[in-house]
Amino acid sequence: xxxxxxxxxxxxxxxxxxxxxxxxxxxxxxxxxxxxxxxxxxxxxxxxxxxxxxxxxxxxxxxxxxxxxxxxxxxxxxxxxxxxxxxxxxxxxxxxxxxxxxxxxxxxxxxxxxxxxxxxxxxxxxxxxxx
Amino acid sequence: xxxxxxxxxxxxxxxxxxxxxxxxxxxxxxxxxxxxxxxxxxxxxxxxxxxxxxxxxxxxxxxxxxxxxxxxxxxxxxxxxxxxxxxxxxxxxxxxxxxxxxxxxxxxxxxxxxxxxxxxxxxxxxxxxxxxxxxxxxxxxxxxxxxxxxxxxxxxxxxxxxxxxxxxxxxxxxxxxxxxxxxxxxxxxxxxxxxxxxxxxxxxxxxxxxxxxxxxxxxxxxxxxxxxxxx
Numbered sequence: 001x002x003x004x005x006x007x008x009x010x011x012x013x014x015x016x017x018x019x020x021x022x023x024x025x026x027x028x029x030x031x032x033x034x035x036x037x038x039x040x041x042x043x044x045x046x047x048x049x050x051x052x053x054x055x056x057x058x059x060x061x062x063x064x065x066x067x068x069x070x071x072x073x074x075x076x077x078x079x080x081x082x083x084x085x086x087x088x089x090x091x092x093x094x095x096x097x098x099x100x101x102x103x104x105x106x107x108x109x110x111x112x113x114x115x116x117x118x119x120x121x122x123x124x125x126x127x128x129x130x131x
Numbered sequence: 132x133x134x135x136x137x138x139x140x141x142x143x144x145x146x147x148x149x150x151x152x153x154x155x156x157x158x159x160x161x162x163x164x165x166x167x168x169x170x171x172x173x174x175x176x177x178x179x180x181x182x183x184x185x186x187x188x189x190x191x192x193x194x195x196x197x198x199x200x201x202x203x204x205x206x207x208x209x210x211x212x213x214x215x216x217x218x219x220x221x222x223x224x225x226x227x228x229x230x231x232x233x234x235x236x237x238x239x240x241x242x243x244x245x246x247x248x249x250x251x252x253x254x255x256x257x258x259x260x261x262x263x264x265x266x267x268x269x270x271x272x273x274x275x276x277x278x279x280x281x282x283x284x285x286x287x288x289x290x291x292x293x294x295x296x297x298x299x300x301x302x303x304x305x306x307x308x309x310x311x312x313x314x315x316x317x318x319x320x321x322x323x324x325x326x327x328x329x330x331x332x333x334x335x336x337x338x339x340x341x342x343x344x345x346x347x348x349x350x351x352x353x354x355x356x357x358x359x360x361x362x
Contacts, residue, residue: 042243044279044299048261055287060261062281065297067242083303089284089293103262105279107243112327115262 004029004047004100004120012093012130020093022086022125026063026100027079035116036071037107043068044105045076047087047120061086063100072105082115095127162172208357227254228323233266234333235277236269239298240264247334250277252323259318264325267296270310275322278305280285292318 008025015021035043038118046065048076053059063082086093097120106114180258185190222231231252235244244250252266259265259280281304282295297304304312340347 044243044262046262046281056284057287057290058283058285059282060285062261065281069242076219084281105262105264108328113264113325117262 001117002028002102002118002120003054004028004030004102006100006121006123007131009090010081012126014091014129015087018091020088020091021096023082024063024086025079025081028064028102029077030076030102032036032068032074032076033071033103035104036074039108039111041107041109042070043074044107046103048101048103049086049098050101051092051096053096055092059088066100093125094129098123098125150354181338185226204358208354215312221331226323228252230322233275233277234336236274236337237299240277241300242297244277244328245330246326247332248330249333250325251329252325253326254321254323256337258290259292259321259324265296266322266325267314267316267320269308269320269340272308272310276305276308277325294321301304 004026005009005025006024006028010023010025012022026047028096030045032043032045044067045046047058049061051059062084063086065079066076068076086098094120101117102120103115103117106116108114122125138307223229225231233250233252235246235248235250238246240323243282250264250266257318261280261283264277264279266275278296281297282293284293285291294317295304295306297317309316319342339349
């Protein structure tokens with residue numbers, strides 16, 4: 001029931017310190033209403049880019065996050081620019097296949113905090129830098 | 132930012148107070164009237180031959196009762212202190228975190244966590260992942276910080292991790308809070324991950340830390356209560 005797609009690569013380049021950096025725009029459609037119960041203060045929803053490189057077995061980078069204060073606002077339909085850039089530890093991003101994952105963190109009025117996630121679409125970064 | 136609960140022991144101590152049954156046993160015996168000792172001796176042996184032994188026994192039992200009462204109270208006081216310590220150390224072992232309960236001191240995680248809320252920490256072997264709320268220490272900083280993980284890079288061979296954090300209510304990430312030139316947190320910076328939450332409870336320790344007089348008044352009153360609780 002949740003979907004996310006990269007709609008645009010805004011900028012893809014190598015930083016002065018030698019790390020690849022991407023800023024992108026993506027659309028997200030997710031209904032998180034079912035996460036809300038009487039003991040839910042808020043849901044912290046976020047989208048990560050996850051990929052593997054020769055150096056790292058896991059790279060898990062937040063692209064965007066949002067605090068959902070109540071159920072009325074839990075049906076998320078947005079197209080947003082990445083709030084945090086996707087920066088690699090190195091230069092492995094050209095042509096890299098990246099998984100988008102939707103995560104949620106349920107923060108209660110009192111009690112245990114619950115986390116969950118759902119893999120969404122994959123996308124492949126361009127083979128060349130944009131600038 | 133948060134503070135490790137130094138006074139949490141004290142709080143537990145208070146919580147244990149009502150559950151001391153030893154005092155109740157002492158309370159049920161009649162209070163020894165003053166001067167009973169002397170009065171007993173003044174009773175002529177001839178007139179009440181049978182009574183003497185009985186009263187003498189009573190006096191003896193009351194005197195030993197008083198000693199017992201004092202000893203019992205000292206023991207129960209000791210039990211309160213030690214059980215508080217046992218609970219605290221037990222929590223440390225169970226959660227694997229050197230400070231299993233922390234108080235939120237700043238508003239950097241609002242509206243999720245406010246100043247005065249408490250968090251229960253857990254430190255397991257499981258790797259740290261993006262989205263978790265962790266408590267970490269920075270070299271040269273006295274007070275640990277509780278913020279959310281927004282980036283994780285985990286090495287292929289060694290499994291070492293680079294972690295970047297950010298307060299939900301802050302505009303930028305935490306690199307400005309880290310030590311000079313520090314870009315990432317490593318595993319050894321992490322004190323624990325937040326797994327449970329209770330609002331407001333931490334105000335007790337905040338008030339006691341910032342107004343020490345209240346702390347001493349409270350400790351004094353509790354001590355007095357334990358020592359003098361006969362009736």
